[in-house]
Amino acid sequence: MLLDLFLLNVFIMLCSWVLVTYNRRAGLVDVAWSFSIALNVIIAAWAIDSAPLLVRLFLGLASGIWFSRLTWHLFRRYAHETQEDTRYANMRRAMGDYQHLGFLVFFIFQAGLALLFSYPMLNLLTISTEQWSDWTSVTVIVAGMIMLSALIGESTADQQLYHFKLDPQNQGKSMDQGLWKYSRHPNYFFEWLHWFAYPVLGLAAGSYELWIYPLLMWLFLYYLTGIPFSEKQALTHRGDNYKDYQRRTSMFIPWPPKE
Incomplete structure (x- = not known):
C-alpha cells in the first residue's frame, strides 16, 4: 500500500x-x-x-x-x-x-x-481491531473535538485573511483583526493543533510514536518552512507597519495583544 x-x-x-x-x-x-x-x-x-x-x-x-x-x-x-x-x-x-x-x-x-x-x-x-482497547470510542471523541476546533480555527483565520487581502485599501497593512489580533500566525497554530488528534487517537491502540508528529510539525512551522519565511516576507513588504504588529502580537500561540 x-x-x-x-x-x-x-x-x-x-x-x-x-x-x-x-x-x-x-x-x-x-x-x-x-x-x-x-x-x-x-x-x-x-x-x-x-x-x-x-x-x-x-x-x-x-x-x-x-x-x-x-x-x-x-x-x-x-x-x-x-x-x-x-x-x-x-x-x-x-x-x-x-x-x-x-x-x-x-x-x-x-x-x-x-x-x-x-x-x-x-x-x-x-x-x-484486536489491538484497539475498549475506550477507542472515547479517544475518537476527543480526537474529533481537537480536529473540529482546529478546522474551525484555521478556516476562520484563512477566510479572515483572504477577505482582508481582497480589499485594495489594505495594501501595505498588516491584518490585525479577528484571530489575527491574538496571533501573527493563527492559521499555523491551528494547523499544529490538528496534528494532536492522531496521537490522542493512537492512545487506544498503543501507538505512542505518533507524538513525534506535533513536534515535527512545530519544527517545520516554527523554524523551517512557515513562520521564518512569512515574517521575512511581511517585513520586506510592510516594513514599520509589520514591526509594530510584531511588537503588539504573539507570534504563534493566540494571546491578548500588548497595549
Whole structure:
C-alpha cells in the first residue's frame, strides 16, 4: 500500500511539475502536496480493513475533510496570485540553468514528504481491531473535538485573511483583526493543533510514536518552512507597519495583544 500511494503521489507531482514548467508558478506544489495527502487518507481508509470501522470512518471523513479544505484554500490562493510565490522565485533564481531539473527533484521530494505526513493516519488504519482497547470510542471523541476546533480555527483565520487581502485599501497593512489580533500566525497554530488528534487517537491502540508528529510539525512551522519565511516576507513588504504588529502580537500561540 505504501508503495502504491507513493507512486500515486509521484504521478500527481509529475503532472504538477509539467504544468509549472509552462506557467512558471511553482506554488502549485503546495496544492499538490495537500491533495496527495487527502487522497492517501481517503484511499487507505476505504482499502484497508484492519482497524475498527469507527476508526476508519473517523480518519476517512475527518482527515479527508481537513486536507480537502486545505487543498481548496491553497488552490484558491494560487489561482488569485499573479506572480510566483517569493519562496519558489528565489529557488528558481538560485538554480539558474538547472531549474527545470531542480524543480523535478523538488517535486518528487514533496511526493515522499506527502507520504511522510500521511503516516499517522496510515499507521492507525493498519492496526488490527484486536489491538484497539475498549475506550477507542472515547479517544475518537476527543480526537474529533481537537480536529473540529482546529478546522474551525484555521478556516476562520484563512477566510479572515483572504477577505482582508481582497480589499485594495489594505495594501501595505498588516491584518490585525479577528484571530489575527491574538496571533501573527493563527492559521499555523491551528494547523499544529490538528496534528494532536492522531496521537490522542493512537492512545487506544498503543501507538505512542505518533507524538513525534506535533513536534515535527512545530519544527517545520516554527523554524523551517512557515513562520521564518512569512515574517521575512511581511517585513520586506510592510516594513514599520509589520514591526509594530510584531511588537503588539504573539507570534504563534493566540494571546491578548500588548497595549
